[in-house]
Amino acid sequence: MYMFCNGAIVKESEARISPFDHGFLYGLGVFETFRLYDGHPFLLDDHLDRLNAALKELNISGNVDREEITGILDKLILANGYDNARIRLNVSAGNSPMGLQTSPFNNPNMLVFMSPISMEDILLEKKAVLLKTPRNTPETGVRLKSHHFLNNIAAKREISDQPGTEGIFLTENGFIAEGIISNIFWVSNGTIYTPDLSTGILNGITRQWIIEYAYHIGLRCEEGFFTPADLKRADELFYTNSIQEIVSVYSIDSGSRFQGKSGPVTRKLYEGYQRFKKQISSRNELHTYGEIL
Incomplete structure (x- = not known):
């Protein structure tokens, strides 16, 4: 190589x-x-x-x-x-x-x-668990994608090597933060929710794309401070990163169950991702497709 x-x-x-x-x-x-x-x-x-x-x-x-x-x-x-x-x-x-x-x-x-990496256009479905390891606070005013990864490694050790599972960090105050290697979104009554950047999460590139694309196709997306109870009441749950793209979640903590890969909002966002992944270099280019989105 x-x-x-x-x-x-x-x-x-x-x-x-x-x-x-x-x-x-x-x-x-x-x-x-x-x-x-x-x-x-x-x-x-x-x-x-x-x-x-x-x-x-x-x-x-x-x-x-x-x-x-x-x-x-x-x-x-x-x-x-x-x-x-x-x-x-x-x-x-x-x-x-x-x-x-x-x-x-x-x-x-x-x-x-x-x-x-293989290019399989398949919406994957995994499960999630809430981590006991809390999300640390950023070293600077915003979280950088830096070499400081011990917090992520400790969280990965907590769930061990389970390819079909993603861990979800909570902040020290008990708010939903992000996944070990991902950002988290969920859908309730047709509205998309995701933690606010001031929770100390990484502003993921796929996260930014999801928010922008949702706006262009008329879906409401709210950022804020949310608890595990908010998450567990959701209809759909998915996580994002630049390598795994969009991954649906079917359950959390072996309890609450979600629509998984059959979730209509998750699937709509996934299909949009597949449509543009060979074309654009910035989420800002989406406005040029406004009439056909």
Whole structure:
């Protein structure tokens, strides 16, 4: 398998970065994961906008632009032979002496990983459990998609390796937050609900797409502070991320049951996702399809 490492396409076994990278020493790094569909990087512009905002927050110099990344992706597609793939774009602070640096990091390390993934247009159905591990609070004003993943790892250990199960974090105050690797949505009486960003959740790219697409097709979506009781009264429940797309949920805590993959709102959103995943680079492009949505 080939990857990109600081300007070169190399075999994964040959990639090298310094142990003095502050991404390794102090967790100063961020990443994005997204998918290629027949070579098209879905919502790439939205991912880069979030990445660049995070780099600014971490005082890491530079701006990752679309032309640079698409050029790297073209080379990786050629080297690996995959045009349906999972991509991880990782930028860390770069090399510096040990110690807590306050000045800008001017030479970040950039890595791009590629792995093959099948393109099955199937709405999956899984179950969910409420976690005992609480969601920690963000290190900065908003949650970054950063190297700080111990909270997620602790939650994953709590439910062990169950591919058909997603854990749902609660905040320390008992409000619904997000999944271990996902954002959470549910539907009650035709209205879509999802936790507000001020609960400390990641503003997922697929989350943003769902909210925008729902608006364009006339579905009401409310963000706020909700309890497990609100969640368990729902008709439909689903979670989202950029790799698994939209996944329906049929039960939570082996008790409350939902409509799962037969849920009409979940299915409508899923079908919209399938329609656009090979076409657009930003959720903002949806307005150009206004008359036919």
